[in-house]
Amino acid sequence: MDKRIICELWNLGCDLYFEESLAHHVNFRLGGEVPLLIVPSSKIGFIETLKLLRNEEIDYRILGNGTNILPTDERKKFVVVSTERIDEIEISEAVVYASAGVSFKSLCLAAFENSLSGLEKAFGLPGSVGGAIYMNAGCYGWETAENVLSIEVFDGKEIFEMRPDEAKFGYRSSVFKQNKSLIVLGATFKLVHGERDKIWESMVETMRKRYEKQPLEYPSAGSVFKRPRPDFYVGTAIESLGLKGYQIGGAQISEKHAGFIINRGNAKASDVLELIDYVKSRVKEHYSIELETEIEIWD
Ligand SMILES: Cc1cc2nc3c(=O)[nH]c(=O)nc-3n(C[C@H](O)[C@H](O)[C@H](O)COP(=O)(O)OP(=O)(O)OC[C@H]3O[C@@H](n4cnc5c(N)ncnc54)[C@H](O)[C@@H]3O)c2cc1C
Known part of the structure; x- marks a missing residue:
């Protein structure tokens, strides 16, 4: 350069x-x-x-x-x-501003410390505020869009506030996914005052579920595939095909959660891609469903 x-x-x-x-x-x-x-x-x-x-x-x-x-x-x-060093949090009453690089974990902890409720189910959601807005990350029936009051956006020329309806949030999607020239600088979240102990209990319970169900001890990018329709659970479908533990090179379908592909330590991206294609073809053959990846492939 x-x-x-x-x-x-x-x-x-x-x-x-x-x-x-x-x-x-x-x-x-x-x-x-x-x-x-x-x-x-x-x-x-x-x-x-x-x-x-x-x-x-x-x-x-x-x-x-x-x-x-x-x-x-x-x-x-x-x-x-x-965005890792763009990490400011500001709290005023029940409104929390977090810049793009704030980790969701820090955001949840800041909410808890101020007795603010609304993000308990997101505790343990890996990733940053920018990443969560970009894909409308969600878990346990909650999704990022639920608490968003406004988004601070840079479009290459100007900085402006975007309303949630303009962000076109959908299942694991948003306007930021469709239009890569829009960059999330930060977001304001609307929470409610709650009881500190109850908030904590709920956060711990969410984290417990994650540790129980997800292979957090291995490198991964979370659920590999999008749910093609609300009643089709990809992990269960993959498991039903006997693919739990199936391995190509260093990439393996998790024994704990068949929706995850894990890196056993020496995986190449090509191993993961091969495994993705294999799973897609087996699911298509058996369920006549075309799976789409939720993870982003950077090539
Ligand atoms: C163990 C594990 C469990 C997971 N569980 C869940 C879950 O329960 N629910 C769920 O929804 N996801 C889950 N995920 C996936 C991941 O945590 C989310 O997608 C998260 O929101 C990604 O945030 P990130 O900061 O890591 O984004 P990155 O992975 O860094 O980026 C993802 C995309 O967002 C874009 N992006 C990032 N920041 C910005 C920005 N400021 N402006 C514009 N674009 C931006 C990037 O360019 C990229 O295209 C899991 C992942 C792992 C590893």
Whole structure:
């Protein structure tokens, strides 16, 4: 990359990692290198970085906590901008603002510390606020959209507030998924005052369920496939085909939850992709259902 652009990024206060392996930054712990990983140190630095990359027509992707991404093994042509240091939380009454890089865990804990209820079911949801808005992450009957009051957005030129109806939230989708030029800078969540002990009990119960049902001890990107319709449980279907524990290379269908593919330690992205295709073909053959991936493949 042009030295002038590198100097500008340093002047903006970004940390720069050259020829960086994405395996160090995604929860799956696999994937090839990117020429540059940029870590802005503030929201302003993030915005100015995005402006610069757009002006220079440099292809980039945004990285939250990397819990829903499967980067392929090859070296990428695009650069990556991480939100990890954009992590402010502000609380006023029952309204909480969190910037894009705040982890959902920190957001839930901040709500608890202020006796605010509404996010208990999200405790233990991996990922950042930006990532959760992008895919309208959800669990145990709750989804991100439920508590969103407004979203702070950057469209490459301007910063503006978006209403939840404009975000077009749907099942694991939003306008941000459809239009990648819209970047989440932060979001405001509407909660309600509640009883601290009850909030805590509910959070602990959610976390207990996760540990019981999900293979959290292994690297993964969570549920691999979207539910094709509300009454079709992908994990149960995969299990019914006798595929629990099925392995290709270092990638394995979790013995604990057949909806997860785990990295047994030495998986390549190509192993995971092969396993995904295999599962898709078996499910199609048996249930006549075309599965779609929920995880994002970065190639
Ligand atoms: C063990 C495990 C359990 C999981 N359980 C669940 C679950 O119960 N429910 C669920 O819904 N998901 C679950 N997931 C998936 C994942 O946690 C969610 O998708 C999460 O919201 C992703 O957030 P992230 O910050 O890690 O996003 P990343 O993986 O970093 O990115 C995902 C996508 O969001 C985009 N993105 C990130 N930040 C921004 C931003 N600021 N602006 C615009 N785009 C952005 C990225 O470019 C990328 O396309 C699980 C994952 C794991 C590993």
